[in-house]
Amino acid sequence: MRRFILGNRAFLTSLFFVVMMQLLVAFSTYCISKLAQSVAHGSLNVGYLFGFVGSLVGVFIPAYLGSIYFERATFDALLRYHDDFERHFLGKACHYHDGNLTQNAKALLSQEAKLTLDDTLLTIYDLTSLIFNVGFNLFVIAWVIDGRILWGYAVGFVLALGVVWLFKNRLSTSATVAQNTRLSVLSALSYAWDNIIIFNTYNHTRHRHKVNDSLAAAKRAVVRAKLIHHVSANLGMLSLMSSALGVTAWLFWQHHHNIAMLAVLVATLPRQIQMLQMCEAIIAYQANLMALSARVDGLLGIFKTPKISLANFIQSDKILVKQTGRVFDLTKLLDNPPRTGRITLVGDNGVGKSCVLLTIKERLYAKSYYLPAKHELCFDNNFGSTGQRLMSEIDELTHDDTPYFCLMNGTLI
Structure with missing residues (x-):
């Protein structure tokens, strides 16, 4: 996986623009917090107002550049996989008549590689964006309001990641099974043309049975993988919410006589709700990364095919x-x-x-x-x-x- 990420310049460039984008978002949080404080003290700081509006407008520039470089990165990653495949199998004619290997290799190269690499890069791209968004905004809110709010989120994240970690083996196993059954479906569908066009009843019937059986197995495997993913992510999110919202509620109770502090808490509360939603996505992506790691291992597993003696x-x-x-x-x-x-x-x-x-x-x-x-x-x-x-x-x-x-x-x- 490192080769497709660290060696992919376009992808690293896209992550740079993601960080720039989240810095602007955090600056908007800082401006709205300071603007709320100024209003609570009976004045309107125009500088913070323009800073808030300007950051919201400026964020579209790195967002656009990040998306452009991300699209380039997906094709660069696929080319790297194709080059690795060529480097491993080039000239190894001994594998030519291996039917199972041929079907798996075709499915991996033509569909599964693109799907898995795109999902992996997209997960890392989104996860990076979410982590920096939550981290920068949380730092700003803690700086403006109360540093103890960091402890609520920190403890919540530790609990959430611990819950997801408990499902690690199940997530990896279910993802591997789902990938293998998906490859079986692609292999079965690759024989569709001859069996449908020629329509020999005997062959067509066997083909239909093979397609139906492989699709049924793939459906069961994918549903099970999704179930395990959602259960682990939701349990982790409940752990995070109980800690983060508990600290926020305590701050409301402690400062219920301080109008200026309450104004800041109310002004930043929508951003905190948004941060919790992003935290939920982070936890879900963390579970997804474990499953994607198993899928990438499946892509790379074909390179471990030993050379046979003809x-x-x-x-x-x-x-x-x-x-x-x-x-x-x-x-x-x-x-x-x-x-x-x-x-x-x-x-x-x-x-x-x-x-x-x-x-x-x-x-x-x-x-x-x-x-x-x-x-x-x-x-x-x-x-x-x-x-x-x-x-x-x-x-x-x-x-x-x-x-x-x-x-x-x-x-x-």
């Missing part, structure tokens, strides 16, 4: 060279690859012909080119029949700086 899937003595009828010698070819000619591999299904091609691709790396029969490789022309696309792809390759090894459909050219 040799375990190759039955060397059962793969023959069609031109000579001899057993194909993979080691000899890798040690001394031919520069010209054609080699056609033959053998029964399942003896590892495709794994041989993937092994060659992995070992020769950029010096070879692997063209599967069915693929999603990027070409300029993606139209026409299967045969037309294949001919177009080969023609496109011949006009490019194509490596001298071309691996396709079980044939080494």
